[in-house]
Amino acid sequence: MRFVIIGGDAAGMSAASRAKRNKPELQVIVLEQGQDVSYSACNIPYNIADPERKIEDLVVRSAEAFREKQQIDLRTGHRVERIDRTTKTVHGHTVDGTSFSVRYDQLLIATGARSIRPRIEGMDLPGVFVVKNLEHGRSIKDFLASRKARRAVILGMGYIALEMAEALSARGLKIDMIKPRKGLLPWLDPALSQQVRDHLEQHGVSLYDGQAIERIIAKDDHLQVVSDPLQLDCDIVVAAIGVKPNAELARDAGLPLSVGGSISVDHHLRTLDPDIFAAGDCADSYHLVTEEKTWTPLALRANRAGWAVADAVCGNPVILPGIAGTAVFKVFAMQVARTGLSAKEAQKAGFDSVSVQIKSKSRAEIYPGAQPIHVCMIGDRATGRLLGAQMVGTDQVAHRINAVAVALLAKMSVAEFCQSDLAYAPPFGPTWDPLLVAANQLVKKMPPTPR
Amino acid sequence: MRFVIIGGDAAGMSAASRAKRNKPELQVIVLEQGQDVSYSACNIPYNIADPERKIEDLVVRSAEAFREKQQIDLRTGHRVERIDRTTKTVHGHTVDGTSFSVRYDQLLIATGARSIRPRIEGMDLPGVFVVKNLEHGRSIKDFLASRKARRAVILGMGYIALEMAEALSARGLKIDMIKPRKGLLPWLDPALSQQVRDHLEQHGVSLYDGQAIERIIAKDDHLQVVSDPLQLDCDIVVAAIGVKPNAELARDAGLPLSVGGSISVDHHLRTLDPDIFAAGDCADSYHLVTEEKTWTPLALRANRAGWAVADAVCGNPVILPGIAGTAVFKVFAMQVARTGLSAKEAQKAGFDSVSVQIKSKSRAEIYPGAQPIHVCMIGDRATGRLLGAQMVGTDQVAHRINAVAVALLAKMSVAEFCQSDLAYAPPFGPTWDPLLVAANQLVKKMPPTPR
Numbered sequence: 016m017r018f019v020i021i022g023g024d025a026a027g028m029s030a031a032s033r034a035k036r037n038k039p040e041l042q043v044i045v046l047e048q049g050q051d052v053s054y055s056a057c058n059i060p061y062n063i064a065d066p067e068r069k070i071e072d073l074v075v076r077s078a079e080a081f082r083e084k085q086q087i088d089l090r091t092g093h094r095v096e097r098i099d100r101t102t103k104t105v106h107g108h109t110v111d112g113t114s115f116s117v118r119y120d121q122l123l124i125a126t127g128a129r130s131i132r133p134r135i136e137g138m139d140l141p142g143v144f145v146v147k148n149l150e151h152g153r154s155i156k157d158f159l160a161s162r163k164a165r166r167a168v169i170l171g172m173g174y175i176a177l178e179m180a181e182a183l184s185a186r187g188l189k190i191d192m193i194k195p196r197k198g199l200l201p202w203l204d205p206a207l208s209q210q211v212r213d214h215l216e217q218h219g220v221s222l223y224d225g226q227a228i229e230r231i232i233a234k235d236d237h238l239q240v241v242s243d244p245l246q247l248d249c250d251i252v253v254a255a256i257g258v259k260p261n262a263e264l265a266r267d268a269g270l271p272l273s274v275g276g277s278i279s280v281d282h283h284l285r286t287l288d289p290d291i292f293a294a295g296d297c298a299d300s301y302h303l304v305t306e307e308k309t310w311t312p313l314a315l316r317a318n319r320a321g322w323a324v325a326d327a328v329c330g331n332p333v334i335l336p337g338i339a340g341t342a343v344f345k346v347f348a349m350q351v352a353r354t355g356l357s358a359k360e361a362q363k364a365g366f367d368s369v370s371v372q373i374k375s376k377s378r379a380e381i382y383p384g385a386q387p388i389h390v391c392m393i394g395d396r397a398t399g400r401l402l403g404a405q406m407v408g409t410d411q412v413a414h415r416i417n418a419v420a421v422a423l424l425a426k427m428s429v430a431e432f433c434q435s436d437l438a439y440a441p442p443f444g445p446t447w448d449p450l451l452v453a454a455n456q457l458v459k460k461m462p463p464t465p466r
Numbered sequence: 467m468r469f470v471i472i473g474g475d476a477a478g479m480s481a482a483s484r485a486k487r488n489k490p491e492l493q494v495i496v497l498e499q500g501q502d503v504s505y506s507a508c509n510i511p512y513n514i515a516d517p518e519r520k521i522e523d524l525v526v527r528s529a530e531a532f533r534e535k536q537q538i539d540l541r542t543g544h545r546v547e548r549i550d551r552t553t554k555t556v557h558g559h560t561v562d563g564t565s566f567s568v569r570y571d572q573l574l575i576a577t578g579a580r581s582i583r584p585r586i587e588g589m590d591l592p593g594v595f596v597v598k599n600l601e602h603g604r605s606i607k608d609f610l611a612s613r614k615a616r617r618a619v620i621l622g623m624g625y626i627a628l629e630m631a632e633a634l635s636a637r638g639l640k641i642d643m644i645k646p647r648k649g650l651l652p653w654l655d656p657a658l659s660q661q662v663r664d665h666l667e668q669h670g671v672s673l674y675d676g677q678a679i680e681r682i683i684a685k686d687d688h689l690q691v692v693s694d695p696l697q698l699d700c701d702i703v704v705a706a707i708g709v710k711p712n713a714e715l716a717r718d719a720g721l722p723l724s725v726g727g728s729i730s731v732d733h734h735l736r737t738l739d740p741d742i743f744a745a746g747d748c749a750d751s752y753h754l755v756t757e758e759k760t761w762t763p764l765a766l767r768a769n770r771a772g773w774a775v776a777d778a779v780c781g782n783p784v785i786l787p788g789i790a791g792t793a794v795f796k797v798f799a800m801q802v803a804r805t806g807l808s809a810k811e812a813q814k815a816g817f818d819s820v821s822v823q824i825k826s827k828s829r830a831e832i833y834p835g836a837q838p839i840h841v842c843m844i845g846d847r848a849t850g851r852l853l854g855a856q857m858v859g860t861d862q863v864a865h866r867i868n869a870v871a872v873a874l875l876a877k878m879s880v881a882e883f884c885q886s887d888l889a890y891a892p893p894f895g896p897t898w899d900p901l902l903v904a905a906n907q908l909v910k911k912m913p914p915t916p917r
Contacts, residue, residue, distance in 0.1 A: 025897075058832055058892045065834075072832055303887070314897045315890045339887035343894055352889060379509055381523055383516075413894040414865035420887050421869045425876030436754070436790035436871050438803060439766045441509045443794055443864040446476075446765045 016041055018328050019105060019119035021095045021264065023047030024054070025314055026295025027125035028076070029321025030328075031087045037329040043087050044117060046105065048094035051149045052078050057314055059152040060178035064185040066160065070153045098122065098268040100288055121290055121328045124278060125321065126261035128296035128312045133170055133254050137231025142238050143252040146179060155253070164188055164250035168240045170228055171256035172199050177346040179253050180220055184347075190220045191247045193240065194256070197225035202357050204391035206372050207407045214349040214409070223247075258312055260297040273299040274310040282334045284324045292327065294320035301337035303423050304355050304402055305364045311338050339423040340403075341416060348409040352416035355403025355423045358393050367396040371456040375449035377410035379441035386410035392419075392429075392453040399428040399461040404450065411443065418450055429458045467492055469779050470556060470570035472546045472715065474498030475505070476765055477746025478576035479527070480772025481779075482538045488780040494538050495568060497556065499545035502600045503529050508765055510603040511629035515636040517611065521604045549573070549719040551739055572741055572779045575729060576772065577712035579747035579763045584621055584705050588682025593689050594703045597630060606704070615639055615701035619691045621679055622707035623650050628797040630704050631671055635798075641671045642698045644691060645707070648676035653808050655842035657823050658858045665800040665860070674698075709763055711748040724750040725761040733785045735775045743778065745771035752788035754874050755806050755853055756815045762789050790874040791854075792867060799860040803867035806854025806874045809844050818847040822907040826900035828861035830892035837861035843870075843880075843904040850879040850912040855901065862894065869901055880909045 018034055020027045023045045031043050045052075053076045062068050081087045092110035099106065106116045130145035132138055144155050158164075167188040169176050180190045192215075199212050199222060215222060226242040231252055233239075240247040260277040270286045270293075273279035278293035280286055282301065286293050296312035298320065316338055326333050341354040361368035370393040378385040388408035395402055404419040406412050422432045433455055437448040447455070469485055471478045474496045482494050496503075504527045513519050532538045543561035550557065557567045581596035583589055595606050609615070618639045620627050631641045643666075650663050650673060666673060677693040682703055684690075691698040711728040721737045721744075724730035729744035731737055733752065737744050747763035749771065767789055777784050792805040812819035821844040829836035839859035846853055855870040857863050873883045884906055888899040898906070 055830065055832065055892070057890075057897075058830055061833060061892055075831075313890070315888065315902075318897055319885075336882075336885050341887045341889050343889040343891045345891065345893050350894075354887070354889075379506065380526075381506065381509055382512060411865060413889055413891070414862060415868065417866065417869040417886070417888045417899075418872045420889070421872040421876070421878075421883070424882065424886055425872070425878060427872075427876060431787075431875065432872070434770075434787050435868070435875055436792045436805070437766065437868045438792050438794040438805075438864055438871070439508075439764070440794045440796065440864070441506070441512055442796050443801075446508075446769055448868075 016120045017118065018043050018121050018123070019117055020045045020123040020125055021105065022125035022127055022295070023052035023089060023091070024125070024127055024295070025317035026321040027123065028053045028081065029318045030123050030125065030294065030325045031081070032085060033322045033325035034328055035085050035087055037325060037331070041329070045087060045089045046093040046095050046107070046117065047089065047091045050091050052081065052089065052091065054149050056148065059146060060175070060182040063152060063155055064182035066156070066186065070149055070156055073149060073152070095264060098264055098291070100268055100291070103290065122292065123324050124265050124291065124293040124297060125295045126264060126297045128258040128260050130254070131257045131259050133228060133256055135228055135230050138254070140231055140233055140238060142250060143231055143254070145254050146175065147258065158251060159186055162250065166191070166249040167251045167253065168193060168247045168249040170194070170252065170254040172222065172224060173255060173257060174342070174344040176255035178344060179255055180215070181346050183253070184218065184220070188251070191223065191249065192220060193223040193226050193228055193242060193247065195225070195227045199224060200351070202353070202360070203351070204358065204370070204372060204405055207389050207391055207405055210389055210407045211346070211349055211351060214347060218347045258296065260310070260312070262297050265293060265297070273308050277310040279308070283327050283332050284320050284335070285327070292324040294324050300335070303337040303339045306337070307364065309338065309340070311340060313342065336424065339420045341420040343413040343416060345413070349407060350409065350412035351407050352413050353403070353405045354416050354420040356393060357403060357405065358391070361393050361395070361402045366402060368402065369394055369396045369457070369460045371453055371460070373449065373453045373456055375452050376445055377408055377412070378443060379445055382441040384410065388412055388449045390449050390453040392450070392457045394429045394457050394461055396461060399430060401427050401429045401432050404453065406449070415448070415450060429454055429461050433458050467571045468569065469494050469572050469574070470568055471496045471574040471576055472556065473576035473578055473746070474503035474540060474542070475576070475578055475746070476768035477772040478574065479504045479532065480769045481574050481576065481745065481776045482532070483536060484773045484776035485779055486536050486538055488776055488782070492780070496538060496540045497544040497546050497558070497568065498540065498542045501542050503532065503540065503542065505600050507599065510597060511626070511633040514603060514606055515633035517607070517637065521600055521607055524600060524603070546715060549715055551719055551742070554741065570741070573743065574775050575716050575742065575744040575748060576746045577715060577748045579709040579711050581705070582708045582710050584679060584707055586679055586681050589705070591682055591684050591689060593701060594682055594705070596705050597626065598709065609702060610637055613701065617642070617700040618702045618704065619644060619698045619700040621645070621703065621705040623673065623675060624706060624708060625793070625795040627706035629795060630706055631666070632797050634704070635669065635671070639702070642674065642700065643671060644674040644677050644679055644693060644698065646676070646678045650675060651802070653804070653811070654802070655809065655821070655823060655856055658840050658842055658856055661840055661858045662797070662800055662802060665798060669798045709747065711761070711763070713748050716744060716748070724759050728761040730759070734778050734783050735771055735786070736778070743775040745775050751786070754788040754790045757788070758815065760789065760791070762791060764793065787875065790871045792871040794864040794867060796864070800858060801860065801863035802858050803864050804854070804856040805867050805871040807844060808854060808856065809842070812844050812846070812853045817853060819853065820845055820847045820908070820911045822904055822911070824900065824904045824907055826903045827896055828859055828863070829894060830896055833892040835861065839863055839900045841900050841904040843908045845880045845908050845912055847912060850881060852878050852880045852883050855904065857900070866899070866901060880905055880912050884909050
């Protein structure tokens with residue numbers, strides 16, 4: 016049997032490796048249009064921050080290792096252009112222009128996502144970049160090495176934009192950030208979002224939200240981002256306004272798309288065509304809380320979905336329960352964590368959403384280094400169910416969110432979560448963890464349920 | 467109605483405060499033998515580490531605040547000596563020798579635990595201490611302030627002993643630790659325990675386990691702990707060999723005791739007598755995993771149990787689901803975390819216990835500062851159920867354990883836990899969190915269950 020995979024990054028290579036481990040006799044062919052496989056895209060901003068490190072350090076496993084150690088038929092420089100579902104064949108061209116066709120028994124589309132390029136004049140100027148793959152990272156590092164850049168403008172204020180703000184700030188640049196819509200991290204509770212805003216401003220970052228970006232122009236020896244009457248002078252522009260799924264191959268083959276244009280898959284990662292799977296940033300998923308389709312292009316999901324496809328192809332199908340929407344990032348010292356639904360998302364999904372905001376500490380009050388932690392926790396007044404949580408703070412925030420992520424997987428009520436036996440020692444938190452403080456407040460707004 | 471509480475620390479004052487909040491008209495009397503109420507015992511080692519801080523900093527809320535702001539009738543210097551269940555009266559003496567009697571409608575015994583004093587010669591020598599309450603902390607600080615102490619011997623190697631090792635090391639003392647039985651933290655997986663041992667030795671701590679402590683003797687200007695042929699010279703000895711419940715009042719009143727001599731209570735914290743509750747370090751609890759009685763004198767449980775008693779007394783009884791046995795501590799830079807059962811405990815409890823040990827990283831492999839994390843995860847081969855986890859490492863370990871603590875509350879299988887949507891970003895872990903790496907290994911040893 017032949018298992019063909021389009022795309023050689025997280026989902027694709029996870030699927031290929033696991034399929035070979037599951038069933039060594041399986042023929043596994045990976046068609047990757049570029050030369051880089053299995054690299055850590057999430058680390059690109061941190062790599063850019065450090066001029067001493069090479070972008071190639073981000074390659075987790077070389078194409079040769081996959082070929083020689085795992086017997087995966089990995090074909091780099093192979094761009095697939097069409098899927099013929101009738102003949103079960105994919106067609107395309109290699110990087111040197113030769114056409115190729117490969118027949119499949121089972122196919123995985125793992126084509127990932129790409130940066131959205133703002134449709135404005137000046138995006139093609141030297142010094143203007145997007146940041147998604149290794150090649151982008153390399154270009155930005157080469158550019159910074161080639162001149163003394165002093166100011167950067169970042170288009171967008173999502174987590175990649177914020178990570179790039181930290182990275183370029185570490186390189187000594189003054190940072191301006193701009194986005195058309197009002198609001199920094201609009202999925203965060205406003206009180207928590209304000210904490211992040213204050214932190215950025217304390218680190219010298221200027222935030223211009225609610226400012227339409229009109230164009231980028233070249234001025235003598237520098238660039239200017241124009242957003243009348245605002246004119247932001249800089250040496251480098253990085254656009255990080257979001258990503259979109261690479262779903263054209265699937266669409267052109269008649270496979271249905273879903274949220275955000277991602278490829279629609281079932282709990283087994285199957286598309287409408289039983290012989291074609293999709294996984295990773297190009298595919299959708301179910302949300303644990305809403306049980307509706309969602310699109311969450313994140314690394315853990317991509318790896319897990321790749322494994323699930325391999326298991327299905329090898330005859331041991333697993334059902335992925337869906338994603339909780341857990342995400343963390345840091346910008347300077349500020350850690351931001353979320354899982355489940357925000358109050359707004361919960362309302363939109365039809366829950367009788369109610370939330371609390373509390374402020375607690377990262378360590379016991381009197382333990383040196385204790386920092387504020389702000390928590391927002393969301394529940395459903397109708398059923399008492401826990402729907403989500405968000406946290407910000409500069410000390411020991413990120414991992415705390417996992418307690419809620421597991422509670423969402425278990426579909427716990429707020430009252431049940433209140434009884435969690437969470438860890439306590441003075442260096443790591445108050446006796447009642449900030450999450451329990453929030454849950455103890457939230458449960459008062461829940462219906463009295465028999466426990 | 468009159469609610470009488472014996473003991474004014476975590477469980478007692480939590481119960482008093484919550485009962486007054488629940489029902490302001492309730493008469494709440496707290497009888498505390500000492501003068502200190504509501505102090506943070508867990509912070510004593512960290513306070514000792516810092517000569518600039520006063521031991522009084524550990525008082526969370528003063529007796530006056532409880533009396534004036536919360537209308538709690540808090541009587542310090544009141545030692546209860548007898549409970550007469552027939553007349554529903556407690557009898558005792560005040561610190562100045564006056565006898566008193568107080569009638570109750572509902573009674574809470576929250577008498578806590580006390581340090582076990584080793585039965586060896588020399589325990590009463592100047593410079594020999596136990597460490598449990600504020601007064602002990604004060605004595606140790608006064609002693610250290612009064613002379614140039616250079617060496618300490620700590621009797622015991624439990625988590626308080628280890629926290630004291632760090633504290634006294636921070637004060638510039640060379641530390642020897644000694645205990646009669648072989649093994650450092652015997653409830654830890656041997657591979658994990660070895661990591662802690664190595665870390666202690668790197669910090670100049672000498673460990674003598676499997677050495678019976680014979681006596682302590684005074685020598686000219688110093689002390690000597692004798693364990694033939696070993697003779698440990700030192701300026702100060704701290705005994706931290708464990709605690710035992712203050713259950714004599716309950717026992718003498720004919721109430722049944724349980725594990726470790728703790729007071730036996732049901733899921734509502736009631737003793738055999740429906741009008742008498744027990745909570746905090748003097749009372750037992752149910753273990754979430756074994757559903758058997760256990761005794762876990764820890765702060766969160768004490769606070770939570772105090773609340774539950776107040777709720778029951780006020781007519782809103784809640785059932786505490788039991789404890790997962792979550793515990794964390796740090797010694798120097800090493801963080802140790804556990805929840806649920808160890809492999810040995812699981813076996814002893816009748817499970818078909820199976821475990822894995824894995825080594826992963828605290829951050830993405832290529833992110834600066836990534837440190838090893840060792841995880842041991844335990845499951846039940848018969849049912850596929852997750853039974854517990856343990857972790858050690860020097861970076862971002864403590865909070866990770868909470869994901870497993872919540873999974874135990876939900877009685878998840880290992881296969882279900884494998885699907886947890888845990889947080890990922892390079893500063894906070896690899897794509898697959900160390901817990902997921904362990905769970906993905908452990909699930910291979912579990913029975914194939916329909917998911």
